[in-house]
Amino acid sequence: MMNLKYASLFESFNIGKGIRLKNRIVMAPMTNFSSNPDGTVSDAEVSYYKRRSNGVGMVITACTYVTVNGKGFHGEFGGDRDEMIPSLHRLASAIKKRGAKAILQIFHGGREVPPELVPNGDIVSASNIPSNGEGKPVPRALTETEIESIIRDFGETTRRAIKAGFDGVEIHGANGYLIQQFFSPHSNRRNDRWGGTLEKRLTFPLAVVDEIKKVVFAYAKEPFLVGYRFSPEEPETPGITMADTLELVDALTKKGLDYLHVSLMDFWSKPKRGIEDARSRIQIIQDRVGDRVPLIGVGSIYSADDALRALETGVPLIALGRELIIDPDWVQKVEQGRESEIVTKINKNHQHELEVPNPLWEKIIHSPGWFPGVE
Template sequence: MMNKKYAPLFETMTFKNGIQLKNRIVMAPMTNWSSNPDGTVSEAEVKYYARRSNGAGMVITACTYVTANGKGFHGEFGGDRDELIPSLRQLATAIKEQGAIAILQMFHGGRQVPPELIPDGDVVSASNIPAEGNGKPEPRELSDQEIRSIIRDFGETTRRAIEAGYDGVEIHGANGYLIQQFFSPHSNRREDKWGGSLEKRLTFPMAVVDEVKRVVSENAKRPFIVGYRFSPEEAETPGITMADTLVLIDELAKKDLDYLHVSLQEFWSKPRRGVDDTRSRIEIIQERVGNRVPVIGVGSIYNPDDALKAFQTGVPLIALGRELIIDPDWVQKVLDGKENEIITEINKNNQEQLVIPDPLWQAIIHTPGWFPGIH
């Protein structure tokens, strides 16, 4: 029987559109490098998600690209054309059959895209500024017409998600990809309506949100979730500061979104710059917009006490990423009062039992420090 102190994590939550989650645990979106070369979801990937979808209230997929030149990783599944709808449906069905709400995360990689993955190696971004680091390609600055086309592509991928049976989409405006590239003063040096001032750098992210919402209102026959993920700060100078992010989330909170999802490695991490505040970024964000839009917190949460402590900040949803890869039965163990049996370090001999596709498994065991237990 469940320890009563964890009961708050297992209360249902109803979004304002009426969709109900059975608990407050979300599977975070994580790249798995395991799709087929043609952009379809692989069998191994479907099994990996199904194995993790019977506990969490909501599962957010790895990102899918909305435009052919937005593919950010080897082994990434696509949402950029109608012939991929059956593949998208296969994944949505596998998640929902296990009892979770299925959310498709969608993005364009922008300047982070490996040139070999895209047509003509044509890497694009808000401006022709390469990402920091050795050997990063210099992107081509997008034209006004191309920007409008990519905005429509986000809408078209949303339509495909609706047709494929997803319960919602998450707009990936985090982790340095194209939407964030337009918001960032590092990557956006434009002087037209799409860049320059902070206000103009918001134009593209808000246009994507508006287009996605428009497509949902025209195509969804039942309630459909629209969330937005963002990274609160950038290390680069110039770069996004916590002050910039407070402006961003104020604008997003006006858009009638179903949730905002913070992208963090560490739940309790503190701001670098931009605010005079010693609290964690998530506490600052929750105080700023939490009464207007639900916030999902995430970052190095491994055991139920971690989750409970995070939940007590007031964020209504807690996302687990690496921990649900390490122990897919996390939720069930807490429910059964077996929280002392939860595994919090990856077992190098357990790939098959954990149903982890080989490309993801190879990345885990060959990246020391990423997962607990890999030194």
């Protein structure tokens, strides 16, 4: 029997127009490097998602690229053409059959794309500014026509997600990829309608939102969610500050989105620049958003007490990422009063039991500090 202390984690939640989540726990989007070479979802990926879809209220998938020159990872599945709809359907149905809502995260890698993954090594971004770091390729600035084409690509991938049976899409505007590159003063040095002032740097992200919402209105016969994920700060100078992000949040809340999702490694991390505030970034954002749009919080939440403490900040939905890889039965253990049995460190001998695909497992085991338990 569940410890009543954690009952609030299992309250249902109405999101969007007509979608009800069975609890407040979300599986965070995590790249798994494990798709087939042709961009279709692999058997190993389907097993991985099946294993983690029984307990949570909603699963947000790894990102899928909306156009061929936006593929950001080896082993990433595609949504860039209609031939991918059966592959996407296979993933959506695997998640939904286990009681979770299925959300497809969609993105374009921009200047973060490995040259070998795109035709002719043609890396594009808002401007011809490379990422910080030695040997980073210099991207080519997108033309006006190309920008408008990519915006339509986001809409087309949304149409495919609808046809494939997903319950929504999450716009990946975080982690330094193309949408964030247009918002960032580091990567966007344009002086046209797509850049310059903060307001103009918002043009591309908001145009993507508008295009996706237009497609949803035209094609979705059932309730369909549109969310947006963002990173609140960048380390670069110039770069996105917390003050910039609050302007982004204000602009996004006016767009009628179904949720916002903050991308953080630590739920309790505090702002570094842009505002003077002793609270965590998520608490500041939650205060700014209020009840205008639901917020998903994430970042180093491992135990049931971690999740409860996070929920008590007023953030209505809590996402687990690494912890659901470490312990796919996290939700069921809390629900059954077995929270003391939750595993919070990766066991190097349990890959088969955890149903983690080989490419992802290799990344975990050979990346000290990324997962607890990997030294």
